[in-house]
Amino acid sequence: MSGIIIKTPAEIEVMRQAGGKAADVLRVVCDAVKPGVTTLELDHLALDTMERLGVKSAFLNYMGYPAQTCISVNETVIHGIPGSRVIQDGDVVSIDVGVWHMGFVGDNAKTVMVNVEDPAVIALVENTEKALMAGIEAVRPGARLGDVSHAIEQVANKSRLSVVREFVGHGCGRSMHEEPQIPNFGPSGRGPILREGMVLCIEPMFNLGSRRIRTLDDGWTVVTSDGKPAAHFEHMIAVTAEGAEILTPR
Ligand code: MF3
Numbered sequence: 001m002s003g004i005i006i007k008t009p010a011e012i013e014v015m016r017q018a019g020g021k022a023a024d025v026l027r028v029v030c031d032a033v034k035p036g037v038t039t040l041e042l043d044h045l046a047l048d049t050m051e052r053l054g055v056k057s058a059f060l061n062y063m064g065y066p067a068q069t070c071i072s073v074n075e076t077v078i079h080g081i082p083g084s085r086v087i088q089d090g091d092v093v094s095i096d097v098g099v100w101h102m103g104f105v106g107d108n109a110k111t112v113m114v115n116v117e118d119p120a121v122i123a124l125v126e127n128t129e130k131a132l133m134a135g136i137e138a139v140r141p142g143a144r145l146g147d148v149s150h151a152i153e154q155v156a157n158k159s160r161l162s163v164v165r166e167f168v169g170h171g172c173g174r175s176m177h178e179e180p181q182i183p184n185f186g187p188s189g190r191g192p193i194l195r196e197g198m199v200l201c202i203e204p205m206f207n208l209g210s211r212r213i214r215t216l217d218d219g220w221t222v223v224t225s226d227g228k229p230a231a232h233f234e235h236m237i238a239v240t241a242e243g244a245e246i247l248t249p250r
């Protein structure tokens with residue numbers, strides 16, 4: 001027995017729309033990331049886009065979160081609060097967008113590079129995305145959740161990146177966070193069995209340096225302890241008869 005909610009095909013269709021809109025907002029914001037723009041300007045663009053698409057932020061007011069999106073620059077891993085920080089050449093910018101659509105959440109995230117030249121930083125971003133895709137490829141009915149976690153961790157190990165352990169992926173549906181929790185590390189062959197109709201948000205967070213993180217006094221901003229950059233990618237997927245469908249296609 002597990003408490004993982006199985007969605008009907010009709011519910012998956014609504015979540016496909018929610019995911020599509022979350023992906024649309026993410027694309028618009030990512031395309032606007034340029035040197036000189038502030039993270040608050042990017043957040044305003046997200047709000048404009050959500051209003052145009054008829055959706056609302058799933059993050060605003062979530063446990064008191066004060067913005068539409070999370071925008072996490074360089075040493076900020078996740079939950080960066082948009083503000084006066086100005087984007088510069090060489091930055092890596094992680095953007096996380098969640099929306100409410102017809103009673104369901106769509107959730108996705110991506111790290112974009114701003115004229116990054118440092119090969120180690122490029123490898124960080126590319127391998128974090130590769131790990132997300134490896135995790136998704138491990139999804140099929142009958143597989144174990146640990147197979148997904150392990151596939152992600154293996155990409156980190158091969159590319160000598162460290163895995164953030166304090167934050168995890170999650171089930172998604174009528175709440176942003178449902179069971180199960182999805183760690184980005186751990187043994188294969190363990191954990192709940194995946195079944196058709198589950199909807200999962202898979203979201204690896206990798207650091208270039210140490211895996212150690214800390215939360216700033218604002219209660220949200222999660223930064224690397226060593227100040228080195230981090231990357232974060234997230235897709236919301238449905239478990240299908242064949243494998244996985246990405247509900248937040250780029
Ligand atoms: N994608 C993140 C998550 O799954 C976004 C949460 S940001 C918050 O939890 F501000 F809403 F907490």
Ligand code: CO
Binds near residue numbers: 107108203
């Ligand atoms: Co998420």
